[in-house]
Amino acid sequence: MAANLHRFTPTLMTQDPRSHVIRSVAYYRAHPDETPEPRITRQAFGRNGHLSAGWDPRLWATQGQPNLTMVYGLSGEPLLNSNVDAGWKARLPGASGELRFEWDGRQNQRQIEYDNLLRPIAISEQAVNATSATTERMVYADSRAEYSPHNQCGRLIRHDDTAGCLHLDEYSLAGIRLSESRQFMNELSVANWPERLTDRDSKLEAEGETTQWRFNALGNLVTQTDARENQRLLGYDIAGQLTQVTLKRRHLPDKTLLSNRCYSVSGQIEHETAGNGVTTTRRYDIQSDRLLHLTSSRPGHALQDLAYTYDPVGNITRTQDSATAIRYFRNQRTEPTNHYRYDTLFQLIEASGRESIAANQGPVLRASQSTVTSAYKQTFSYDPAGNLQTLVHEGLRGYTRERVTEPSSNRSLPKPQTGEPEFIKSFDSNGNMLILSPGAQVMHWDSRNQLSEVIQVTRHDEHNDDELYRYDGHGQRLRKVLRRKTKSATLTSEVRYLPGLEIHYNGREEVRYVMNVDAGDCNARGLHWHEDPPEGIANDQIRYSLGDHLGSCTLELDEDAALISQEGYYAFGGTAWWLARNDTEASYKSIRYSGKERDATGLYYYGLRYYAPWLQRWINPDPAGDIDGLNRYRMVQNNPLRFKDSQGLAPVDPMNEMEQEMIAAGQEILYRRADDLPKEQRLEFESDFSAMIDFTNNAILSLSEPKLSKETRTKLRNIYGQKKSKQYLKFAAREAKGKLESILSGALEDYVSGDRFVFTANNQNYPSERAFSNPLETKANKSIYFNVKAREQSEIYRAGTIFHELSHVHAETHDYWDLFSASSRNDTKETSEATLKEDIEESLRIAENTPDLSEIGDRQKNSIQEHVRLAQETYQTSEHQAWAAQIAITTHNADSLTALVLQFRSPQLH
Secondary structure: OOHHHHOOOOOEEEEOOOOOEEEEEEEEOOOOOOOOEEEEEEEEEOOOOOEEEEEOHHHHHOOOOOOEEEEEOOOOOEEEEEEOOOEEEEEEEOOOOOEEEEEEOOOOEEEEEEOOOOOEEEEEEEOOOOOOEEEEEEEEEOOOOOOHHHOOEOOEEEEEOOOEEEEEEEEOOOOOEEEEEEEEEOOOOOOOOOOOHHHHHOOEOOOOEEEEEEEOOOOOEEEEEOOOOOEEEEEEOOOOOEEEEEEEOOOOOOEEEEEEEEEOOOOOEEEEEEOOOOEEEEEEOOOOOOEEEEEEEEOOEEEEEEEEEEOOOOOEEEEEEOOOOOEEEOOEEEOOEEEEEEOOOOOEEEEEEEEEOOOOOOOOOOOEOOOOEEEEEEEEEEOOOOOEEEEEEEOOOOEEEEEEEOOOOOOEEEOOOOOOOOHHHHEOOOOOEOEEEOOEEEEEEOOOOOEEEEEEEOOOOOOOEEEEEEEOOOOOEEEEEEEEEOOOOEEEEEEEEEOOEEEEEEOOEEEEEEEEEEEOOEEEEEEEEOOOOOOOOOOOEEEEEEEOOOOOEEEEEOOOOOEEEEEEEOOOOOEEEEEEOOHHHHOOOOEOHHHOEEOOOOOEEOOOOEEEOOOOEEOOOOOOOOOOOOOOOEOHHHOOOOOEEOOOOOEEOOOOHHHHHHHHOOOOEEEOOHHHOOHHHHHHHHHHHHHHHHHHHHHHHHHOOOOOOHHHHHHHHHHHOOOOOHHHHHHHHHHHHHHHHHHHHHHHHHHHHOOOEEEEOOOOOOOOOOEEEOOOOOOOOOOEEEOHHHHOOOHHHHHHHHHHHHHHHHOOOEOOOOOOOOOOOOOOHHHHHHHHHHHHHHHHHHHHHOOOOOOOOHHHHHHHHHHHHHHHHHOOOHHHHHHHHHHHHHHOEHHHHHHHHHOOOOOOOO
16 A cells, blocks of 8 residues: 555544534545545434435535435434435334334335234235235244243244245244244245135145254354254354364264364464365464465365455455466466555555456356466446446456446446446336346346346247245245246256255255355355266265355365365456366356355345346345445445455455354344434433443542542442552552543544444344454454343443443453343332342452452453563562552453442432
């Protein structure tokens, strides 16, 4: 990153008196010789403080219609969201804030019915020019004895959705799902569920597919049994980190797929061994924790040896695979090295590397046995909203792609040879693309704006060649059906997706199933055919996939660690080269770029959206709204080397392994900023934050007194020990005050920016978890994640949780030992006070008897040892050394510091 490129390109923000950011200015420049160009993002807020309109730099420059317009109800809930990319959506909540009705720009209507406990029991939908259909029905268990042994009482036990029926057969005491059965619909038509159960059953296939899970006492998954009775057994170390995965198949020996996984003191994977003997090692930068080296090898042979180079802010500028040979073509030297260059907004503007000499411009490149490659360079230019304008490809087969963006939105199409693009015919009212490529691949969308069909070949008098998709009630794809017309018949093939298992059909006959085992860096797929497998492939073959930092499948190996295929990618996900030992084996590879499945259409399925790599954008607007900015089609902020997308919603840093694990466990990110919370939740969070500021400030004032009051000394003794002298307590007060001042200052800055706090669903693998942060992230980039459980605590504990997590960020505290009990927002003031009193007494007990540190992780042990070492180096006498060590350890324990400040709370807080 050239230093002079970023000279005079600050980021500026303007706030109104209510601390709302009403204008932000970034400066764009692609070359040091250019004059920085301001890019202004504008926001307007109503009298009640709600965001009412927003403009991206492109539309603000023309003073045009805002990208986003919001209308709110009297109680602050959003009623109308109008977006230039996604059209409008109106919603009508009920008296308790529950969503009752929804309408959108395609004239789709949706109605949700609830029972007396406000649990949804039916969802009805009506598309334009169609009759209303009940697309979902839910049944909950009552208190009858038959439900109690399976912990089903009060919980969902049957869910008829848009793909079929899901039976929830068993729960744990904590509400974690332990067994489920999926029945698919008889037909591919739109679901319309009658009220009677027997009538619903008649629409389902007779057999169900059952999946079971078992967890240990810490909430870690230890066994998963799929619908074909294959088992995955997971082993953990004493810190709860995954170390081993074993696959048990019927009538076959057990197979260890992953072993010897080791972690750094920061929790990053450093070493692991796949079941075929391939060892993968990772080396990280000591200061930034960035990945520097990723090596995969079998004895005596390096398969992949990736080295990464970064600019100062973390953008990848160079990658090199030293395990790949330098090649020559037409007297041109081609090295296994990629180079990348960025503008001042950190958008990728240049990428170079190597490509197959057969590389094309379309969505699909066939595998080849040829190792001949040539060099290429791609340059990208974007408009002020981040839409791709031109892609210039220099190489053996050079080309230029130009795109035209609709003046009033971010809808974009290839530039036609003559005339103007037809945006009206190419997008529906909700911004869904209707034509994937000019003159071909017509797309249809269901009433939930999910892709339901892609027509590959259109026939006027006969069936089309097409691919159909069906989803469950949460929007996850469960069925993919490919229909192709031949001279004599229509051939149908289908894939059904179940947890950890894919079942492939030819017509209605099951042909094979594929077991999927995802273990982070090492992914394995077991292929089992019911009849003879294709020539050249062994039945029950296990394929091991190794990836790069994004999780893209770069190497596919067999059980002997021999190469099946190797693939390289362009920056935005297209295949640059693909080497395979034979076409038959290569055809069974489906997991590709970013670890996602590529369909016959060339589209990548991400879970909630489809991505077209040759377009470098999503084919429909972000269903999560403006979570990733006002351009709802943009892919990973045009920085595809630094970020990846896990679900089709928002970019994440692939080096943030905590967030990757969180998403993989189904812990959905609900809101990326506190400002995005619904009004009631946002006001509650602001109130809790204000309470935290108050008691922190009160504590600082009390600890700053030249002579500590008797009341303050009592509060300190509750944390550090009853028999501590005044001199000791003064020493402890000074140390604690320094921490509190850092936390208070940082908290106020975080409140203004609003970027620190992320709000998530609960993690079913860790049912007791309330909030957390990533210890691997630097202070500037560290996010604090609050789940629903954190927001369901009593007021005093919600404020305490905010303080606890901020102490990790701004005071570098650790979790040496825990103090706080569970609480509920329904607790009375008396109950909250009594619970907190018990927790303070626990703190005193630990101070008097020393904490039990036998089960803490290596990272915490190293930190404690460092406090002891510093105390020994700083003080002469053993007494003062002991004082200093104890005070440092206690003050650096987040719960202890939280317990201290909560004693200075306002009497009104409970």
